[in-house]
Structure formats: C-alpha cells, structure tokens
Amino acid sequence: MVISVPATSANLGPGFDCLGLSLNFRNRFEIIPATKTSVQISGEGVGRLRADESNLFVKIFRETLREFGIGEEHFAFKFHNQIPISRGLGSSSAMIVGAISGAFLFAGKRLDKGAILNKALRYEHHPDNITPATFGGFTISMLEKNKVFYLKQTLPKTLKAVVVIPDRAMNTKYARSILPKRYSVEECVFNLSHSSFLSGIFWSGKWEFLKLASKDMMHQRQRMDTFPILKEVQKTALNHGALMSTLSGSGSSIFSLCYSDDAPQLHKVLSDRFRNFRVLALEFDNLGVLKQG
Template sequence: MRISVPATSANLGPGFDSLGLAISLYNQVVIRPSKFHSVSLRGEGSNNPMLKDNNMFIAIFNDFYFNLAKKKRNFRFEFTNEVPLSRGLGSSSAVIVSAIASAYAIEGVKLEKEKLLNLALAYENHPDNITPAVMGGFNVASVQDNEVKSIRKELPRFLKAVVVIPNRPISTQLARKALPFKYSKEDTIFNIAHSSLLTAAFMTENWEMLKTASKDIVHQKYRMKQMPELFDVQKTALNNGALMSTLSGSGSTLFSLCYKEDSQRIESSLKKRFPHFRVLTRNFDNSGVRIED
C-alpha cells in the first residue's frame, strides 16, 4: 500500500490557527507485509538516524492497527519525504494523517475523511494544518466540542505556491512564546476583519484582494523577528508580483501565492537575493491524503 499526504501552509496571515491550504509537496510511505519490522527513509530527514529509531508514524500506526486488528504484525515501511522538517509546512500533520489513514487501509476498514480529521485532532490540537492535509485545497476550520468544523475550496491551476525554505528552523514552542499574552481590542478587530476578508476572497476567487486581506498584526511580526531576513523575503515576493506573502505556520518558511505567469519571476528574484535559502514553486493540491493499494 502506498499513501501520500501534501505539505500545508497554515495561518495565511490573519487566520491564526484556523486557515490553511495544501501544496503539492508530498510525504509518501509504502507499507509491505514483512517477516520482521524494518524502516527505510529517503529525502527530508534521511540523515537523522533518530527518525528511524523514534518514528512518530510507526508509533501512531501501531496503536491504531492493534486496536483495529487486535493483533500485531510486522511491516516494512519505506518513507520518501519531500516536506521539510520543522519549517512550518505541516510535516507533523502529514505524519499523523498518513499513519492513521494507513492503519485503517491495511486492515480494510473504510475511513471517511471527516472521521480521519477528528482522529488526527487528538494528536494535533489546531485544525489549520491537519484539515488541508486531509481534505486538500483551501480550508477554513475551527474546533467545537472536540470536533473539527470546516469548509473547503478548490484552488485553480493558474495559481502557484512559491515557498522560501530557510536553512534553519524557528522553534514552534519559542514562536508561540514570542507572542503577546494579551491583545488590544483594536488589534483583535483588525485580524478578525482581515481573516474574514481573506476567507471571502478565496471563496469568491477575488485574487486581487489577497494582498490587502492577508495582512496580520497578531503573530507574524513577533515570529519573524527571530529571523529578520524573512521581512525582506516577504517584501521581495510582493514587489515581484505575489498576490500574498505570509509566514507559513510558525515558520521559518515564507509562503507566497501568485499567478502562474508571475511565478518564474518571483522564484528567480528570491533565489538571486537569498542564495542560501531554498526556493520552490509548486501547484496547489486539491486531493489531500491519497491511498493506493
């Protein structure tokens, strides 16, 4: 069995812990029956032996598989990772979603995406990454009574994602600690208004509104101060035609959305100015988690 899960970019500026979308950059795992347990790892994280020995995917998979099958079996897990670790592109969500989905698939138990999403919530208590990882596309999500409520919108092929992946991470824990303990009423209203406008812009495909709607004053500036180059990355992307440019999750990746015809210029400008960072242009993913027997 082969399972793939896309990278995700969460928050999208003002949509703190509630907005996210899926990008065509994938973590994939092939699972085969085996006489003994074994793991192979290629791509992102392959130079880290701890990922083989202390693998979150296998721990979650084994828990769900045992609960479903009421027995233990050995498998060979072959991981091919494209999603960078600890860079704000949803690598942990990809692991959680793929582990749960594959345990059900191996045992032949049908799992609706809505149920998968709520099972994943137990491991990732914010829905902004796990929802697009499961559903694909652009998603608005909130949690009520320990259940994810979400609305999805497909993204057209004439839009592209340009991601700038720095050569070092921003700690999610430290990034949250950098945020103010309290916010003023004015700042709160600003973000509610812009998050609402951003959602409306995606849903009505008013792409020219994104630059205004994606403004945020609640979290980005505090997090980006930990890596000041990101302010210049954002400015460079916007000056070269990006429709929006936001910190991806808690960073350190900077995500930009643009028209297809502008993507090469934006990518080239970013590569020239930030040669020590990785710059990738990708389509958006509208499928979410996929399983092939």
C-alpha cells in the same frame, strides 16, 4: 500500500490556527507486511527522524490499528520525504494523517477522511494543517467539543505558490511561546476582519485584494523578529508579483501566492536574491491524503 500526503501552509497571515491550504509537494509512506519491523527514511529527515519503532508515524499507525482490534504485526516502513522538517510546511501533520490513513486501509476500512481528521486532532491540537493535509484545497477549520468543523474550497490552476525555505529551522513550540499572552480588542478585531475577508476572497476569486486581506497583528511580526531576513523575503515577494506573502505556519518558510504566469519570474527573483535559501514554485493540491497504487 503507499499513502501520499501533501505539504501544507497554515495561518496565511491573519487566520491564526484556523486557515490553511494544501501544496502539491508530498511525502510518500510505504507500508509492507514483514517478518520483522524496520524503518527506512529517504529524503528530508534522514539522520533527524527516528528510524525505529519510536518513530512518530509507526507509533500512531500501531495505536490506530490497536483501536481496530489488530495486534502487534510486523511491517517494513519506507518513508520518502519531500516536506522539510521544522520549516512550517506541515511535515508533522503529514506523518500523523499518513499514519492514521494507512491504519484505516490496512484494517480494510475505507479512507473516511472525516474520521481520519478527528483522530489526527489527538496528536495535533490545531486543525489548520491537518485539515488541508486530509482534504486538500483551501480550508477553514474550527473546533467545537473536540471535533473539527471545516469548509473547503478548491484552488484554481490559475494560481501557483512560490515557497522560500530558509536554511534555519524554527521550532513550533518556541515560536508559540514568544507570542503575547493577551491581545487588545483592536488587534483581535483587526485579525477577525482580515481573516474573514481573506476567506471570502478564496470563494469569490477577488485575488487583487489578497495583499490587503493577508495582513496580521497576532503572530508574524513577533516570529519574524527572531529571523529578520524573513521580512526582506516577504517584502521582495510582494514587490515582484506576489498577490500575498506570509509566514508559513510558525516558520521559517515564507509562502507566497501568485498568478501562474507570474510564478517563473517571482521564483527567479527570490532565487537570485536569497541564494542560501531553497525556493520552490509549486502547484496547489486539491486532493489531500491519497492511497497510491
């Protein structure tokens, strides 16, 4: 059994903890019944992720199986990771959603994405990454009584993502700790209006307003102040064809959205300018978590 989960970019500027979208850049999790449990990791996370039963994927997979009344069985886990660790592209959410989905399928259940999403909330308390990882597309999520309510919009082929991935990680817990404990009414209204307008753009297709709508007053400045070159990456992207350019999640990656025809040039400019960073031009994903094979 192979489960495939896409990378995600969350917040998208003003949509703090509630807006996200899915990128066609996937982690593949292979689960094989075995006589002895083993964990094999290739790609991102080699030497960093635990390759034993304390691995996050393995723990969540087993916990979910126990909820379905399935005891301690042995598996060979093979993880083929493309999503970078601690770069704001949803690597943890991919593991969580992948583990729960794998347990559903092994238990003979259908891939009930609504149930999977709400189980994922136990391990990731903000739905902005786990929702697009589960459903794909552009998503708006909110929490009510420990349940995720969401809306999804399909992303068109006329758009593409260009992602700049620095050689430096950014710890999500630290990135949250440096944010203000209180915001002014002006700051709150600014983000409410911009995130609402940004969401409307993804439904209306008025892409020319993305640069304006993606401005933020809650988190990006504080986080990019700890890694100032990110401001230069964002500025360069906006000056060379990006319709919007934002910190991806809590960083350190910068996510830019552009028309598909402009992606090659934007990719070249960013690659030439920031040679120590990895730059990817990616299609958007509209499917979310999948069973492959």
